[in-house]
Amino acid sequence: MKNNTIKWGIIGLGKIANKFATDLAIVENTQLVAVASRSQYKADKFAAKFNVENTYKSYEKLAKDSAVDAVYIATPHSFHKEHALLCMQNKKAVLCEKPFAMNLQEVEEMIATARENNVLLMEALWTFFLPHFKYVLDIVKNNKFGKLKRLEADFGFYAPYNIENRLFKKELGGGSLLDIGIYPIFVALSTLGIPVSIASEASFFENGADSECNIVFNYKNAKAILSSSLLKKSPTLALFTFDKAVVKINSQFHAPTTVTVFNDKQEETIDFSYNTIGYNFEIEHFNTLLRNSKKESTIMTFDFSKRLIKTLDKVREIIGLQY
Secondary structure (H helix, E strand, O other), X not given: OOOOOEEEEEEOOOHHHHHHHHHHOOOOOEEEEEEEOOOHHXXXXXXXXXXXXXXXXXXXXXXXXXXXXXXXXXXXXXXXXXXXXXXXXXXXXXXXXXXXXXXXXXXXHHHHHHHHHOOOEXXXXXXXXXXXXXXXXXXXXXXXXXXXXXXXXXXEOOOOOOOOOHHHOHHHOOOHHHHHHHHHHHHHHHHOOOOOEEEEEEEEOOOOOEEEEEEEEEOOOOEEEEEEEOOOOOOOOEEEEEOOOEEXXXXXXXXXXXXXXXXXXXXXXEOOOOXXXXXXHHHHHHHHHHXXXXXXXXXXXXXXXXXXXXXXXXXXXXXXXXX
């Protein structure tokens, strides 16, 4: 596989799948060869847009397609485990959208299935692979400006309540926490680690899905103030306060953006000259793993995915959110 074109399939053809396919098209030695949706019309429309040869109304048929090396799963959260297992049991490498699954038990079952079938599995948390985020991670890791003492990260936008929209369907994992609150939590875990204690409060829509969530992670010598909201637009920044500087990942912090460093009364903004949507970076990483017969990412490790879902489970427990 080292020199061969990696052939991809996509299950679930919504907004994120469109963005993913757009960037996949510019990655070298990579080809989208099959897509699947519950709607044949949707599959055909997607295939026409991205010049895909094979379309399926059945996820199982895509999973059994011998031409497919890797599958990107972009279905609603509550189906991630089911569709990942289906693909892995058919010996397909799987890149599964965040959140990996609905809870720790499901994530552990997915990891166990990957190991049983000797296939590559990775959670598609694209921010981890973006150059601007890696730049900030290096600052933290190398103590460039001293210790990180405080993190503030928010993600909010207004979405009119619509029970037919996946975003609000509690049974699909809808609500602010799993959909967008995962990003501020990810930033805290990847820079400060596991908190000593967590405090959280939330508001809810009439169907029980969380509309807004405010979270505080307490560390021995630091604090993270995190929030997610579907009720209002927020700056969607990540602000890091170090001993000797303040570093800001500008809006939208989870996507391709700039970083501003405030140090010694000076201000510098670093532009990473992005010319893609940003999904190509995780695709390239995944392709490299697959070409080298790796079964687990060295960046988005199984341990990190478990740490992330455990933390999400804990926040849900605190605010009383059950799916």
